[in-house]
Amino acid sequence: MNILSAAQKRHTAKAYDAERRIPEEVMQQVYDLLRSSPSSVNSQPWHFVVANTPEGRARIAKAAQGDYSYNAAKINDASHVIVLCSRIDMDEAHLEALLDQEQGDGRFRDAAARAGQDGARRGYVNQHRFGGKDVAQWLEKQVYLALGTALLGAATLEINATPMEGFDQKILDEEFGLNAKGLTSLVLVSFGYSSESDFNAGLPKSRLTQEATFTFI
Numbered sequence: 001m002n003i004l005s006a007a008q009k010r011h012t013a014k015a016y017d018a019e020r021r022i023p024e025e026v027m028q029q030v031y032d033l034l035r036s037s038p039s040s041v042n043s044q045p046w047h048f049v050v051a052n053t054p055e056g057r058a059r060i061a062k063a064a065q066g067d068y069s070y071n072a073a074k075i076n077d078a079s080h081v082i083v084l085c086s087r088i089d090m091d092e093a094h095l096e097a098l099l100d101q102e103q104g105d106g107r108f109r110d111a112a113a114r115a116g117q118d119g120a121r122r123g124y125v126n127q128h129r130f131g132g133k134d135v136a137q138w139l140e141k142q143v144y145l146a147l148g149t150a151l152l153g154a155a156t157l158e159i160n161a162t163p164m165e166g167f168d169q170k171i172l173d174e175e176f177g178l179n180a181k182g183l184t185s186l187v188l189v190s191f192g193y194s195s196e197s198d199f200n201a202g203l204p205k206s207r208l209t210q211e212a213t214f215t216f217i
Helices: 003-009 024-035 054-061 066-076 094-105 111-130 135-156 171-176
Strands: 048-052 081-088 160-164 183-192
Touching: 003 135, 024 048, 024 081, 024 135, 048 054, 048 135, 054 066, 054 081, 054 171, 066 160, 066 183, 081 135, 094 111, 111 135, 135 160, 135 183, 171 183
Parallel strands: none
Antiparallel strands: 048 081, 081 183, 160 183
16 A cells, blocks of 8 residues: 555544454564654654553553543553553653664764764753753644554554553553653554444545645746
8 A cells, every 4th residue: 555545545544343452463563663763863762652452552541531531442452562651851862773773784984973963862851951941841742643654554564553642641651661761652543353333444534625725836
């Protein structure tokens, strides 16, 4: 399936077949897509918690209670659920880990190139930290790039996905001890195969016209 067909065909699944599981070799491609996602100055400010067991999904579903109970079935009945987490800040340990990984992957021809990358990245961090902007908000934007990559990738793999912001962030952060790791939960994505009760699967896609969406100059 080409990428345009996938984008036009995909929909947000509203109900999953609890008896069907996605093969791990297929999900590994989703994991690789997430890890390969673009981010500003290669900041990679994300961490992904993967629930591929009923017990793991039940832990995530703890955050889908009360006002968010409408999402519980989408979590429990899915094949896999991934919590996309964002770093709260770009701390020194993460900045150094990025540099070391880039060094190991052969991105620097010499020490000056390494120093240049480090300086550029720290410049962006300082701009958002001290320049009247918000570091956490900037980092969250990068995680949403990974979200978009995963959703389109799932469509090309012919599996269904459901992004969800409807959950109790405090409960989920506490469940996985995320804040102590410098992280916070941002958005969930369920992956699986739609059930017959997925009403959205049969509805036509609706988007504004090209004329309304683009300005050509």
